[in-house]
Amino acid sequence: MNTATGTAPAMPVQMEEEPAASVSLARRIGTFLARQYLAGVLLVLVALLSVFQPAIIGAGNINSVLLQAAITGVSACGMALLIGTGLLDLSVPGVIAISALTAAALLPNTTIGVAIAGALAVGALAGLINGVLVAYLKIASFIATLGTQYLFLGIAFIVTEGGIVPIESYYYRSMATQSLGPIPVSFLVLLVVAGLAYGLLYWTHFGRGLRAIGSNERAARLAGVPVSAFKAAAFVIAGVSFAGAGVFLSGLLSSASGTMALSFELNAIAAVVVGGTALRGGRATLAGTVVGAVLFSYLSNALNLLGVASYWQYVLTGTVLAVAVAAGSLRRGPEARGAD
Amino acid sequence: MANDNVVDVRGIVQTYPGVKALKGVDLKVDRGQVLGLVGENGAGKSTLIRILAGIESPVDGEVWVRGERVNFHTPTDAQRAGISVVSQEFRLVPELSVADNIFLCHEISAGGVVRARETRDRTQELLDLLELDVDPGRLVGTLSVADQQMVEIARALSREFDVLVMDEPTAALSAPEAQRLLGIVRKLASSGKAIIYVSHHLDEIFAVCDVITVFRDGNSVWNGSTSKLDESALVELMLGREPQAFVHTLCGQDYHDDDRPPRLRVRELSAPGLRRAVDIKVHPGEVLALAGLAGSGRMELMGALAGDVRAKSGAIEVDGVPVSVRSPFAARSAGIFMLSEDRKQEGIVPHLDVTENTMISKPWAARKGLAKWFTLSGLENSTFMTLRKRMRIRVPHGQVLIGSLSGGNQQKVLLARAVESQARVMLLNEPTRGVDVGAKVEIYELIESLAEQGAGVVVSSSDIPEVVAVANRCVVFHAGRPVGELAGDNITEDNITALALGQFKEVSHA
Numbered sequence: 001m002n003t004a005t006g007t008a009p010a011m012p013v014q015m016e017e018e019p020a021a022s023v024s025l026a027r028r029i030g031t032f033l034a035r036q037y038l039a040g041v042l043l044v045l046v047a048l049l050s051v052f053q054p055a056i057i058g059a060g061n062i063n064s065v066l067l068q069a070a071i072t073g074v075s076a077c078g079m080a081l082l083i084g085t086g087l088l089d090l091s092v093p094g095v096i097a098i099s100a101l102t103a104a105a106l107l108p109n110t111t112i113g114v115a116i117a118g119a120l121a122v123g124a125l126a127g128l129i130n131g132v133l134v135a136y137l138k139i140a141s142f143i144a145t146l147g148t149q150y151l152f153l154g155i156a157f158i159v160t161e162g163g164i165v166p167i168e169s170y171y172y173r174s175m176a177t178q179s180l181g182p183i184p185v186s187f188l189v190l191l192v193v194a195g196l197a198y199g200l201l202y203w204t205h206f207g208r209g210l211r212a213i214g215s216n217e218r219a220a221r222l223a224g225v226p227v228s229a230f231k232a233a234a235f236v237i238a239g240v241s242f243a244g245a246g247v248f249l250s251g252l253l254s255s256a257s258g259t260m261a262l263s264f265e266l267n268a269i270a271a272v273v274v275g276g277t278a279l280r281g282g283r284a285t286l287a288g289t290v291v292g293a294v295l296f297s298y299l300s301n302a303l304n305l306l307g308v309a310s311y312w313q314y315v316l317t318g319t320v321l322a323v324a325v326a327a328g329s330l331r332r333g334p335e336a337r338g339a340d
Numbered sequence: 341m342a343n344d345n346v347v348d349v350r351g352i353v354q355t356y357p358g359v360k361a362l363k364g365v366d367l368k369v370d371r372g373q374v375l376g377l378v379g380e381n382g383a384g385k386s387t388l389i390r391i392l393a394g395i396e397s398p399v400d401g402e403v404w405v406r407g408e409r410v411n412f413h414t415p416t417d418a419q420r421a422g423i424s425v426v427s428q429e430f431r432l433v434p435e436l437s438v439a440d441n442i443f444l445c446h447e448i449s450a451g452g453v454v455r456a457r458e459t460r461d462r463t464q465e466l467l468d469l470l471e472l473d474v475d476p477g478r479l480v481g482t483l484s485v486a487d488q489q490m491v492e493i494a495r496a497l498s499r500e501f502d503v504l505v506m507d508e509p510t511a512a513l514s515a516p517e518a519q520r521l522l523g524i525v526r527k528l529a530s531s532g533k534a535i536i537y538v539s540h541h542l543d544e545i546f547a548v549c550d551v552i553t554v555f556r557d558g559n560s561v562w563n564g565s566t567s568k569l570d571e572s573a574l575v576e577l578m579l580g581r582e583p584q585a586f587v588h589t590l591c592g593q594d595y596h597d598d599d600r601p602p603r604l605r606v607r608e609l610s611a612p613g614l615r616r617a618v619d620i621k622v623h624p625g626e627v628l629a630l631a632g633l634a635g636s637g638r639m640e641l642m643g644a645l646a647g648d649v650r651a652k653s654g655a656i657e658v659d660g661v662p663v664s665v666r667s668p669f670a671a672r673s674a675g676i677f678m679l680s681e682d683r684k685q686e687g688i689v690p691h692l693d694v695t696e697n698t699m700i701s702k703p704w705a706a707r708k709g710l711a712k713w714f715t716l717s718g719l720e721n722s723t724f725m726t727l728r729k730r731m732r733i734r735v736p737h738g739q740v741l742i743g744s745l746s747g748g749n750q751q752k753v754l755l756a757r758a759v760e761s762q763a764r765v766m767l768l769n770e771p772t773r774g775v776d777v778g779a780k781v782e783i784y785e786l787i788e789s790l791a792e793q794g795a796g797v798v799v800s801s802s803d804i805p806e807v808v809a810v811a812n813r814c815v816v817f818h819a820g821r822p823v824g825e826l827a828g829d830n831i832t833e834d835n836i837t838a839l840a841l842g843q844f845k846e847v848s849h850a
């Protein structure tokens with residue numbers, strides 16, 4: 001028999017017990033509100049700008065802001081999943097173009113449902129290509145997806161010969177522009193998509209795996225997370241969300257083309273980041289992403305209404321983005337220690 | 341002179357949401373003195389050190405340095421006051437070279453340009469002092485944990501300092517490296533530096549410290565000269581209760597006639613870092629220990645078994661069924677789980693809370709119904725709370741981010757992860773790294789109970805007394821190959837040491 005130098009427990013350690021459930025609930029609500037400081041920024045902005053231009057809070061205008069926000073937001077939800085995993089997808093404009101073109105090509109011959117399903121399937125396929133490049137061929141995500149952006153855009157330009165494919169279907173167009181009161185249906189769809197993305201990220205083993213990869217990939221791998229498969233799956237889901245944005249956008253524009261969503265990837269990333277999600281991965285806030293999308297489309301809409309020249313719009317939008325991100329990183333969350 | 345103490349800490353209080361980590365601690369250290377700071381996991385040692393390093397500011401209390409009251413707001417303030425710190429969690433940049441890490445933030449430069457030659461030479465001097473044989477140009481991310489620890493120490497030594505604070509500097513080191521470090525500590529003290537030394541290895545504390553301060557539960561409960569204490573008195577002060585010995589009940593049991601197939605059977609396995617193919621067998625209920633110096637091949641073997649690195653050839657069977665471990669995921673699905681020796685880089689997932697960190701390795705097959713897909717926080721929380729109680733993890737509730745736990749408690753969460761993996765083959769690398777003397781015994785008991793429930797357990801450890809304590813059988817590695825197997829009463833510190841050093845003749849048989 002062996003004996004080790006050491007001791008065995010005789011009595012339990014004294015620990016500051018907290019009424020765990022209630023405290024953690026209160027704290028959760030607290031952190032949630034603290035992260036949604038952007039909603040406050042948004043309200044203040046609306047109030048200020050509407051003094052100059054009352055039309056900004058007119059029902060018709062709110063409706064068109066939300067229409068735009070829905071498109072940015074749906075693609076931003078997919079982007080948020082990727083950013084939480086520590087990845088990035090720059091191929092959004094290409095995915096939107098090829099999926100919208102698929103819908104436009106299918107529409108004259110089939111039902112809306114089939115056309116949308118076709119568009120989403122193309123989005124999934126595009127996501128799978130990105131996923132294989134990043135997860136299995138180990139190419140850095142922003143380089144791989146920058147490449148596929150050109151690939152997908154190139155395909156879109158070739159099949160359209162650089163032109164625009166009009167969409168005649170009345171139902172398809174109204175699906176994208178229909179409203180329930182002042183709220184566009186597409187915005188309600190965004191809320192559902194954001195809810196699903198939240199559930200996926202925080203209530204499933206898959207989502208936990210994604211956050212673990214974003215937080216410490218090496219540790220996640222050794223803990224038994226199937227890193228490559230999960231990354232590829234995240235790209236597929238994101239591809240579907242971009243295609244969803246493509247469906248709404250083509251309905252709104254009544255057409256599809258290679259140039260329909262150029263530089264849209266930046267809007268999606270900005271919505272996520274302005275919403276309070278750090279680019280380094282590990283977590284993502286979906287509520288913040290929705291707020292970020294609304295903030296962004298509201299800002300460009302208001303600047304249009306106020307008659308600000310478009311070059312100045314870039315400057316102002318950029319400033320708001322930089323300030324929001326700076327504020328977010330100054331107000332570091334509780335994970336500051338250890339998460340660095 | 342009114343005050344001889346270089347550092348005088350008075351009534352420091354520090355709180356975090358839900359935790360009072362320090363409740364008014366005092367600590368004094370003189371020039372030329374080595375102070376041993378000891379206490380259980382979560383007693384508040386690293387918290388005080390973060391305050392002395394200027395990383396955090398205390399809620400209340402005073403710090404005096406050389407008779408002057410100081411208030412550090414940044415690490416630079418602390419360095420200016422002559423305090424140099426070796427943190428428990430390394431603050432190294434993996435993408436930079438050894439030399440760049442050592443001189444990060446105090447580069448040797450002329451006119452804003454780093455002087456590369458001089459930096460290299462100074463680095464080499466420091467590495468020579470520590471007898472660390474690595475190229476100063478090598479990237480820190482490619483070093484072993486032990487070497488990273490040495491670089492962290494070299495970095496602290498590279499600055500001008502009067503006070504050197506070392507938080508568990510030997511946790512990741514092998515015995516000879518630790519001995520060397522103790523020699524350096526003693527030399528520094530005799531040249532007039534003051535040293536604060538934190539360790540859970542009490543033999544080191546007795547070997548090197550002049551005075552000892554004991555923390556318990558955020559209070560400083562004892563301080564005085566080392567000569568007034570012996571080891572058991574110190575343990576009693578730390579734990580606040582009578583120490584009790586761990587009795588190994590399984591040892592000496594013979595598993596060779598067991599007619600069940602072995603939990604793990606490895607045939608002719610060759611992997612990068614192994615100089616010869618390895619055959620091993622672990623029976624259900626058995627604890628096989630792997631001993632040997634760093635780089636002796638035992639770590640490489642564990643990595644190959646866990647699917648972290650691909651084996652070049654050979655076969656692995658679990659319960660008599662051949663399995664292919666192409667990845668850690670495949671290994672886990674086959675019933676093999678590995679605890680890494682590198683807690684920070686390969687263990688904790690910092691953005692997840694302690695419950696999620698515990699549950700992340702539970703495999704598909706062990707989950708039922710809705711829990712196959714969904715994480716079901718209520719269920720997981722109650723599982724974690726049970727484990728928290730069983731393993732006495734110091735954490736107020738299950739939703740705390742793992743990074744805010746003390747080092748030893750993080751280690752316990754990772755062991756809870758091993759338990760929840762429900763693996764039939766448990767590969768545990770350095771299972772008690774950074775845990776206190778009391779918890780060490782609890783972990784040995786945990787390992788034993790995993791074995792009793794039928795797992796085949798492999799413990800790879802550089803702590804020889806630990807191997808003696810837990811092993812039913814022990815395979816010793818030397819220079820990339822297994823050089824001997826010890827069982828029963830032949831598992832002694834002397835035998836293991838002799839084999840690990842390649843002196844096969846000197847092994848005595850009982």
Ligand SMILES: Nc1ncnc2c1ncn2[C@@H]1O[C@H](COP(=O)(O)OP(=O)(O)OP(=O)(O)O)[C@@H](O)[C@H]1O
Pocket residue numbers: 337356357359360361379380381382383384385386387388428734735743744745746747748749774776
């Ligand atoms: N940033 C933080 N947020 C919340 N709690 C914290 C934080 N840092 C430390 N704590 C808590 O303070 C207590 C003291 O921790 P500390 O790291 O000082 O312990 P320690 O004595 O160094 O233990 P070990 O021997 O395990 O390293 C622990 O209960 C820990 O959970």
Ligand SMILES: [Mg+2]
Pocket residue numbers: 385386387428507746747748
């Ligand atoms: Mg500590």
